[in-house]
Amino acid sequence: MTDGPVIIVGAGHAGYQLAASLRQAGFSDRVCLINDEAHLPYQRPPLSKAYIKGAAGPESLMFRPEKFYQDQKIELIAGRVAAVDRAARKVKLASGEALDYGHLVLATGARNRLLDLPNANLPDVKYLRILDDSEALRAIMPSKKRAVIIGAGFIGLEFASTARIKGLEVDVLELAPRVMARAVTAEVSEYFQARHREAGIRIHLGVQATSIEAEGGKVTGVSLSDGRHLPADLVVVGVGVLPNIELAAEAGLPVASGIIVDEYLATADPNISAIGDCALFNSPRFGGSLRLESVQNATDHARCLAARLTGDKKVYDGQPWFWSDQGDDKLQIAGLTTGYDKVVLRGDPANKAFSAFCYKGEELLGIESINRAGDHMFGRRLLGMHRSLAPEHAADESFDLKGALA
Numbered sequence: 001m002t003d004g005p006v007i008i009v010g011a012g013h014a015g016y017q018l019a020a021s022l023r024q025a026g027f028s029d030r031v032c033l034i035n036d037e038a039h040l041p042y043q044r045p046p047l048s049k050a051y052i053k054g055a056a057g058p059e060s061l062m063f064r065p066e067k068f069y070q071d072q073k074i075e076l077i078a079g080r081v082a083a084v085d086r087a088a089r090k091v092k093l094a095s096g097e098a099l100d101y102g103h104l105v106l107a108t109g110a111r112n113r114l115l116d117l118p119n120a121n122l123p124d125v126k127y128l129r130i131l132d133d134s135e136a137l138r139a140i141m142p143s144k145k146r147a148v149i150i151g152a153g154f155i156g157l158e159f160a161s162t163a164r165i166k167g168l169e170v171d172v173l174e175l176a177p178r179v180m181a182r183a184v185t186a187e188v189s190e191y192f193q194a195r196h197r198e199a200g201i202r203i204h205l206g207v208q209a210t211s212i213e214a215e216g217g218k219v220t221g222v223s224l225s226d227g228r229h230l231p232a233d234l235v236v237v238g239v240g241v242l243p244n245i246e247l248a249a250e251a252g253l254p255v256a257s258g259i260i261v262d263e264y265l266a267t268a269d270p271n272i273s274a275i276g277d278c279a280l281f282n283s284p285r286f287g288g289s290l291r292l293e294s295v296q297n298a299t300d301h302a303r304c305l306a307a308r309l310t311g312d313k314k315v316y317d318g319q320p321w322f323w324s325d326q327g328d329d330k331l332q333i334a335g336l337t338t339g340y341d342k343v344v345l346r347g348d349p350a351n352k353a354f355s356a357f358c359y360k361g362e363e364l365l366g367i368e369s370i371n372r373a374g375d376h377m378f379g380r381r382l383l384g385m386h387r388s389l390a391p392e393h394a395a396d397e398s399f400d401l402k403g404a405l406a
Helices: 013-024 066-071 131-143 154-165 186-198 246-250 295-309 373-384 391-395 401-405
Strands: 006-009 031-035 074-078 081-085 090-093 098-100 103-106 110-112 125-127 146-150 169-174 202-205 209-215 218-224 229-231 234-237 241-243 259-261 272-274 279-283 288-290 321-326 329-335 342-348 353-360 363-370
Touching: 006 013, 013 031, 013 074, 013 295, 066 074, 081 246, 125 131, 131 234, 146 154, 146 218, 154 169, 154 186, 154 234, 154 321, 169 218, 186 202, 186 321, 186 329, 186 342, 186 353, 186 363, 218 234, 259 272, 329 373, 342 391, 353 373, 353 391, 363 373, 373 401
Parallel strands: 006 031, 006 103, 031 074, 103 272, 125 234, 146 169, 146 234, 169 202, 259 279
Antiparallel strands: 081 090, 090 098, 110 241, 209 218, 218 229, 279 288, 321 329, 329 363, 342 353, 353 363
């Protein structure tokens, strides 16, 4: 059990959940949540989907109203942490204020990877990760006619669907040979490529942007590596993120592709932990180090750490799951499918509802489900119990999945 104040740097899903979970677990000392955005802590997933489509205001995204933080005695501090003094157990804010900590939690998240191209800093070149990004896109989309989206990952395709629904002409560029190539199987990629093309979205694979063209400070198009030119008055970039590890590195903590933590989410300094998108954690479940970008990972990290800080130390053993809403389709993923060598389909893609069961040998690694929530929930439960399912049973729609859980 920790003594003294808990200072949490970052007010995303991980930071918010940790503060709330500490109070739920009976932690009575000071809890400070440092937020470098000018909003109450909010949900991020709707930013590229429902929120950007609708007319609801920012308050619809907030985890809790301001009164919750007052009632729970969670101090919301607006500002940016400039440095960590580990010897004195203090964090120094850019404002000059210093805060003492008994335990410091780095929930610093990640930031967009920026595009290094001519004219990439023009006002009509946008990114989409935080609320201000989504607000800016909502404001300018009605005046735009043609968008080029660079990157066919989850964010890029979610925004592409939204822009098309809003009536824009849409082109998507992707260097890889298929969409979402790092995240899903070829079968799922092919389904989404077809669905987006049916919606009138033009997808260009195996090419990259070489420059953003402009005239009078306004975007006019994007030039491609194959010599083509796509007209555009809006460019949205989704080429991945970088974990925010600089604060930890400057404090002398070990970092790599994230802030290095053990299976308890502790850094090399026993008074500092890291959680969420920024944390490279040791996973007994998967036998190595992982850094995951998901709401599930962030919130489960937070709950696990809150338990440790209040006397219930346990290894983090969360079962990963993810989702993406693109047009009328919902993709849900249970488990980690990296390293699969066999895919078994359950259901027919032609019916717009199927699941890809991913195996390494006879071991089920994960399930990618499209419009089949039951399969997804089955996968989360089965994998959570460290169990598998024979490939022939996965392929047989008459096989009772619920019965397999008994």
